[in-house]
Amino acid sequence: MSLLLSVSQLRGPILSQLRSSTSIFIRKMSSIEQFKQSPHKLLVIPGPIEVSDEVLFANAHPSMSHVSPDFIPVFGDCVRMMRTVVDTAEGQPFLIAGSGTLGWDQVASNLVEPGENALVLHSGYFGDSFADCLETYGANVDQLKAEIGAAVSQEAVADALKKKKYKLLTFTHVDTSTAVLSDAKAIVETVRRVSPETLVALDGVCSVASEEIHMDQWDVDVIIAASQKGLGTPPGLSILVASTRAIKVFNSRKSRPSSYYSSWKKWLPIMKAYESGKPSYFATPPVNLIYAFHVSLSAITKSAPSLAERYELHREASRRIKTAAKDLGLKQVPLDPAFAATGMTALWYPDGLGAGDILPRLAKKGIIAAGGLHVETKDKYFRIGHMGITAVEKTRGDVDTVIKALKETLAEAAAEK
Amino acid sequence: MSLLLSVSQLRGPILSQLRSSTSIFIRKMSSIEQFKQSPHKLLVIPGPIEVSDEVLFANAHPSMSHVSPDFIPVFGDCVRMMRTVVDTAEGQPFLIAGSGTLGWDQVASNLVEPGENALVLHSGYFGDSFADCLETYGANVDQLKAEIGAAVSQEAVADALKKKKYKLLTFTHVDTSTAVLSDAKAIVETVRRVSPETLVALDGVCSVASEEIHMDQWDVDVIIAASQKGLGTPPGLSILVASTRAIKVFNSRKSRPSSYYSSWKKWLPIMKAYESGKPSYFATPPVNLIYAFHVSLSAITKSAPSLAERYELHREASRRIKTAAKDLGLKQVPLDPAFAATGMTALWYPDGLGAGDILPRLAKKGIIAAGGLHVETKDKYFRIGHMGITAVEKTRGDVDTVIKALKETLAEAAAEK
Numbered sequence: 001m002s003l004l005l006s007v008s009q010l011r012g013p014i015l016s017q018l019r020s021s022t023s024i025f026i027r028k029m030s031s032i033e034q035f036k037q038s039p040h041k042l043l044v045i046p047g048p049i050e051v052s053d054e055v056l057f058a059n060a061h062p063s064m065s066h067v068s069p070d071f072i073p074v075f076g077d078c079v080r081m082m083r084t085v086v087d088t089a090e091g092q093p094f095l096i097a098g099s100g101t102l103g104w105d106q107v108a109s110n111l112v113e114p115g116e117n118a119l120v121l122h123s124g125y126f127g128d129s130f131a132d133c134l135e136t137y138g139a140n141v142d143q144l145k146a147e148i149g150a151a152v153s154q155e156a157v158a159d160a161l162k163k164k165k166y167k168l169l170t171f172t173h174v175d176t177s178t179a180v181l182s183d184a185k186a187i188v189e190t191v192r193r194v195s196p197e198t199l200v201a202l203d204g205v206c207s208v209a210s211e212e213i214h215m216d217q218w219d220v221d222v223i224i225a226a227s228q229k230g231l232g233t234p235p236g237l238s239i240l241v242a243s244t245r246a247i248k249v250f251n252s253r254k255s256r257p258s259s260y261y262s263s264w265k266k267w268l269p270i271m272k273a274y275e276s277g278k279p280s281y282f283a284t285p286p287v288n289l290i291y292a293f294h295v296s297l298s299a300i301t302k303s304a305p306s307l308a309e310r311y312e313l314h315r316e317a318s319r320r321i322k323t324a325a326k327d328l329g330l331k332q333v334p335l336d337p338a339f340a341a342t343g344m345t346a347l348w349y350p351d352g353l354g355a356g357d358i359l360p361r362l363a364k365k366g367i368i369a370a371g372g373l374h375v376e377t378k379d380k381y382f383r384i385g386h387m388g389i390t391a392v393e394k395t396r397g398d399v400d401t402v403i404k405a406l407k408e409t410l411a412e413a414a415a416e417k
Numbered sequence: 418m419s420l421l422l423s424v425s426q427l428r429g430p431i432l433s434q435l436r437s438s439t440s441i442f443i444r445k446m447s448s449i450e451q452f453k454q455s456p457h458k459l460l461v462i463p464g465p466i467e468v469s470d471e472v473l474f475a476n477a478h479p480s481m482s483h484v485s486p487d488f489i490p491v492f493g494d495c496v497r498m499m500r501t502v503v504d505t506a507e508g509q510p511f512l513i514a515g516s517g518t519l520g521w522d523q524v525a526s527n528l529v530e531p532g533e534n535a536l537v538l539h540s541g542y543f544g545d546s547f548a549d550c551l552e553t554y555g556a557n558v559d560q561l562k563a564e565i566g567a568a569v570s571q572e573a574v575a576d577a578l579k580k581k582k583y584k585l586l587t588f589t590h591v592d593t594s595t596a597v598l599s600d601a602k603a604i605v606e607t608v609r610r611v612s613p614e615t616l617v618a619l620d621g622v623c624s625v626a627s628e629e630i631h632m633d634q635w636d637v638d639v640i641i642a643a644s645q646k647g648l649g650t651p652p653g654l655s656i657l658v659a660s661t662r663a664i665k666v667f668n669s670r671k672s673r674p675s676s677y678y679s680s681w682k683k684w685l686p687i688m689k690a691y692e693s694g695k696p697s698y699f700a701t702p703p704v705n706l707i708y709a710f711h712v713s714l715s716a717i718t719k720s721a722p723s724l725a726e727r728y729e730l731h732r733e734a735s736r737r738i739k740t741a742a743k744d745l746g747l748k749q750v751p752l753d754p755a756f757a758a759t760g761m762t763a764l765w766y767p768d769g770l771g772a773g774d775i776l777p778r779l780a781k782k783g784i785i786a787a788g789g790l791h792v793e794t795k796d797k798y799f800r801i802g803h804m805g806i807t808a809v810e811k812t813r814g815d816v817d818t819v820i821k822a823l824k825e826t827l828a829e830a831a832a833e834k
Contacts, residue, residue, distance in 0.1 A: 030453045038448070040479040048480045048704060059705060060477040062457040063465045063651065065785055097653045098678065099514045099700035105678040133677040228701060234480065236514045236653045236703030259676055260550040261515065261522040281790075283516035284645060286653030287465060288476060289706075368482055373698075 032057045041363065044402055045370035046176050046206060046344040046385035047229035051292075052299070055233055059292040066287050067279035074294050075274040075285065081297035082241060085208060085231075085307070086223050088215040091241040094267050095293075097286040100205035100226030102238035102262060104133040107170070107201050107222055109259035110250050114138030116167040119160055119198075121152040123182055124175030125374050130203060137258045139168075148377060149335040151182040154190045161194040168199045173207035177373035179332070179346035179383065180339050181211065185218045192219060199246055205229060208239075209300055210343030210387045212311045221246040227289065230343055232296040232388040236289050310392050311342075317391035317399050318342045321384060324403040328410050333381050343387040346372075348380060350410070357413040358382055365405040449474045458780065461819055462787035463593050463623060463761040463802035464646035468709075469716070472650055476709040483704050484696035491711050492691040492702065498714035499658060502625060502648075502724070503640050505632040508658040511684055512710075514703040517622040517643030519655035519679060521550040524587070524618050524639055526676035527667050531555030533584040536577055536615075538569040540599055541592030542791050547620060554675045556585070565794060566752040568599040571607045578611040585616045590624035594790035596749070596763035596800065597756050598628065602635045609636060616663055622646060625656075626717055627760030627804045629728045638663040644706065647760055649713040649805040653706050727809050728759075734808035734816050735759045738801060741820040745827050750798050760804040763789075765797060767827070774830040775799055782822040 035057040043050050064071045075095070082093040096102060112118055115138060120131045122145040131141045144160055146152045152171070161169075169191055171182045188200050201222035204213065208223065209230030215223055221243040228235035242250070242264075250264055257263035266282045273280030301307060322332065322340065325347050333346035349358060355371050359382060362369050370385070372378035384406075390398040452474040460467050481488045492512070499510040513519060529535055532555060537548045539562040548558045561577055563569045569588070578586075586608055588599045605617050618639035621630065625640065626647030632640055638660040645652035659667070659681075667681055674680040683699045690697030718724060739749065739757065742764050750763035766775060772788050776799060779786050787802070789795035801823075807815040 030455045034451070035477070037477065037479045040481075043480045043482060045482050048483065048701065051480045056477040056479070056705075060452070060454065060473040062454045062473070063460045063468045063645075064457075065460060065462050065787070066465065066652070068785065097514060097516045098519070099702070101700035102515070102678045105676065108677065136673065136675070136677040136680070226701070228480075228704075234703065234705040235483070235701045236706055238514075256553065258553070259522065259678075260525065260553040261519045261676075261679070263553070283518035284465065284643070284652045285516070286651065286703075286706075287645075288473075288651040289653055289703075368485065370482070 041366045041368050042398060042401060043368050044385050044390060044398070045368060046179075046383050047226075047387070048235050049229060049232065049385055049388045050390050050398070051232055051234060052296070052389050054299070055292045055295045058295040059234055059288050061288050061291040064287050066284050067281065071287060071290070072274055072277055072279060075290055076277060078290060078294050078297055079271060079275045081301045082239060084301040085297070086213050086215040086241050087217065088241060088243070090244050091215055091223075092244075092247055092268070092271065094238075094240045094242070094264070094271055095285070095290065096238045096262070096267060097236060097283070097289075098238035099235065100224065100238060101129075103203070103205065103224030103226070103240050104130050105137075105259050105262040106238070106240050106264070107168070107224065108134045108137040108139060109262050110253075110257050110264045111199055111201070111222070111246060112137065112139045112168055113253055113255050114258070115140065117142070117164055118168040118170065119144065119166045121157065121169065121171035121182065121187070122146060123151045123172055123178060123180040124148075125177035126172045126175050126203060130170050130172070134170075146180070147335075148374060149178060149180060149333050149339065151180050151339050154186055157187060157190045158194050161191065161198065166195065166198045168201060170201040170203060172203040173213075174211060174341040174343060176206040176344070178334065179341045179344050180334050181207075181341045183338075184213070184220065188218050188220055199249060206341070206343065209310070210314050210391070211341065215241065215243070227293055229385075230387045231293070232300070233293045234289065236286055237293060305392065313394070314342045314387065314391045317386045318345065320399050321345050321386055321402065324406065328407060343391070344383055344385045346381055346383045349382065352417055353413050355379060355382065358409055361409040361412060362405055365408065367402060367405045458783045458785050459815060459818060460785050461802050461807060461815070462785060463596075463800050464643075464804070465652050466646060466649065466802055466805045467807050467815070468649055468651060469713070469806055471716070472709045472712045475712040476651055476705050478705050478708040481704050483701050484698060488704060488707070489691055489694055489696060492707050493694060495707060495711050495714055496688060496692045498718045499656060501718040502714065503630050503632040503658050504634065505658060505660070507661050508632055508640075509664055509685070509688065511655075511657045511659070511681070511688055512702070512707070513655045513679070513684060514653060514700070514706075515655035516652065517641065517655060518546075520620070520622065520641030520643070520657050521547050522554075522676050522679040523655070523657050523681070524585070524641065525551045525554040525556060526679050527670075527674050527681045528616055528618075528639070528663060529554065529556045529585055530670055530672050531675070532557065534559070534581055535585040535587065536561065536583045538574065538586065538588035538599065538604070539563060540568045540589055540595060540597040542594035543589045543592050543620060547587050547589070551587075563597070564752075565791060566595060566597060566750050566756065568597055568756050571603055574604060574607045575611050578608065578615065583612065583615045585618060587618040587620060589620045590630075591628060591758040591760060593623040593761070595751065596758045596761050597751050598624075598758045600755075601630070601637065605635050605637055616666060623758070623760065626727070627731050627808070628758065632658065632660070644710055646802075647804045648710070649717070650710045651706065653703055654710060722809065730811070731759045731804065731808045734803045735762065737816050738762050738803055738819065741823065745824060760808070761800055761802045763798055763800045766799065769834055770830050772796060772799065775826055778826040778829060779822055782825065784819060784822045
């Protein structure tokens with residue numbers, strides 16, 4: 001038996017009933033299958049980066065107690081997965097509500113005591129800031145400054161370490177202001193050869209999960225990170241991993257940690273408690289952001305592509321952007337390919353063109369890139385980030401989109417001059 | 418003309434086409450009308466609290482640049498709306514990625530110089546912690562401790578201020594560990610009478626937007642808050658409002674701020690820039706959380722019910738919970754109704770019953786309440802939060818749900834003993 005219906009009937013009550021039940025279905029159910037982030041311009045600044053629907057949906061998790069038996073293992077997993085990301089067996093991760101900057105406070109207030117010496121390798125804007133932070137907590141700071149676009153040479157590092165005893169050496173793995181990549185492995189080798197007890201802190205805010213890092217193999221003491229770059233999560237989480245050597249130095253300090261909020265005396269028991277599945281409290285963690293971080297870390301460390309494959313995909317995206325830029329006549333800020341980051345590209349504006357010619361045109365094409373940041377030259381170059389899903393999920397086509405928009409922008413800008 | 422269709426046809430390709438286009442509709446469109454947070458147990462701990470769908474959806478905002486012209490006014494609005502929440506015309510809000518705890522660091526490192534005196538009024542767990550924080554940055558701290566369940570008397574405050582000159586006095590407006598409410602207005606009056614130059618810092622992490630606060634009228638110098646309690650947003654944002662007197666004291670300090678990440682020297686220009694609509698950078702703000710905070714602050718300060726009505730709704734919810742508890746024979750931790758918070762209730766377990774008899778039974782009924790927190794008595798009482806939408810949106814029925822579950826729980830627990 002078949003019931004006959006006219007299209008007008010279909011357009012009438014039945015369709016509206018269908019629509020209505022669909023709408024109830026939409027309103028009552030909340031699952032990742034139904035969630036898609038709002039349309040928006042493609043964000044290719046060097047952080048915050050594009051974040052997946054799954055991560056954003058987790059950031060909209062219903063409120064949960066920070067000591068709930070449902071939440072504790074999620075936090076514990078994040079601690080464990082961070083070890084995988086930086087390739088360490090015994091390193092101690094710290095996950096604390098804050099910006100990436102808070103990582104400097106953690107290092108400066110827990111690993112250096114007032115009056116001790118610290119050496120900062122400067123490859124851009126962030127070296128000055130790290131030095132400022134160290135001085136705030138009483139360190140005597142020397143800086144080795146590379147010229148713009150370069151990293152400090154191993155010879156200069158060795159010379160400095162021979163002249164003075166340093167408790168700590170810091171360097172910016174990728175300086176977001178210049179896209180200069182420092183050779184982490186070589187720096188630690190130099191330190192261990194000349195001054196083996198000096199702690200080495202790698203500022204990896206703009207490198208972790210984009211640039212290859214092997215904490216144990218390279219013998220790094222501290223890795224500083226933040227959620228909003230290679231780790232593919234909204235901003236608001238300071239992430240740090242400390243080596244057993246660093247924790248030992250911390251445990252033997254004579255003065256109390258010189259910060260309260262950043263004190264590992266407060267946070268170490270909390271991290272150990274969460275990892276062992278027990279409730280503990282010092283300050284309320286950013287619960288929703290930890291759920292989001294868990295989703296991103298699971299994608300990075302437990303799904304396909306593997307972490308090694310992700311590094312290769314980042315290298316491929318970087319090669320493609322840098323080659324296209326070169327073909328368009330654009331010069332990189334890093335002076336040598338050996339100094340150039342994989343997760344971002346910094347490019348001088350062509351002669352006669354400036355920020356006003358390039359960035360607004362890119363924005364009109366739906367692409368958000370970043371201007372310069374280095375104090376001395378910030379109006380002369382721009383920056384493109386290619387980290388996380390933009391580099392890894394090829395089906396998104398982000399790299400093609402950026403290259404196409406860049407080509408068109410330069411042609412238009414040149415035509416109008 | 419009408420096209421005839423059979424039900425089988427409807428069930429077949431057309432319906433599946435409808436379904437498929439509906440599914441595309443669901444997947445492609447992302448709007449608040451379609452978003453509803455996942456089913457979950459009712460969270461009535463004294464923070465984090467239940468958060469509205471609108472706020473959570475904003476927390477899932479697509480990634481945005483922290484210096485984007487779309488984001489800057491959102492941040493600026495939050496700064497302005499925070500003034501409304503604490504009822505100040507000229508106070509300077511600070512919004513910084515971090516837990517509520519970071520507010521103590523802001524006060525201790527910006528308003529006190531090493532060797533200066535601070536007086537902490539102690540009405541629970543959080544007094545000790547604030548004192549610890551102040552000492553970390555070099556303050557000489559005295560504490561006035563009230564007995565458990567009470568706030569410090571005005572006589573004790575006046576006596577202490579007469580004996581010694583204090584740069585700063587701090588008190589916990591509502592101590593989350595005891596539900597004790599301090600009389601903010603009376604405390605400031607005592608200070609202005611006896612030691613008018615002493616700065617007064619109100620720790621309002623567990624009170625702002627739940628308990629009535631009039632910063633200017635009461636002449637408070639600092640109000641510390643966090644996003645996850647009365648302000649109805651996920652955790653991860655440290656919020657502070659400083660009076661012009663506090664900013665003046667800060668500007669005249671002789672030593673540099675003793676924290677880097679909390680330094681107002683860094684943050685003051687950033688807050689002023691965002692408020693005036695200009696990009697500025699010190700550390701990446703928690704962009705998504707600021708979007709979420711904007712939605713919650715808009716509800717609190719620009720929608721119905723008004724802020725005054727919201728306070729009344731909090732008082733009503735509090736009266737109902739406290740009356741029901743009394744009827745059930747439960748005694749409050751606060752010794753006197755004058756000391757009892759409006760946004761939460763702390764109750765001693767009845768004789769012969771403990772945490773294991775009450776909290777798991779409540780959880781089985783879908784209610785997450787909190788155990789004790791005060792070091793000396795934490796196994797003897799439990800806490801119920803009734804802030805934000807739980808108190809304000811009566812149609813949710815949260816207060817009824819809690820009272821019903823509490824009644825059933827006590828009856829079951831008594832029957833099984």
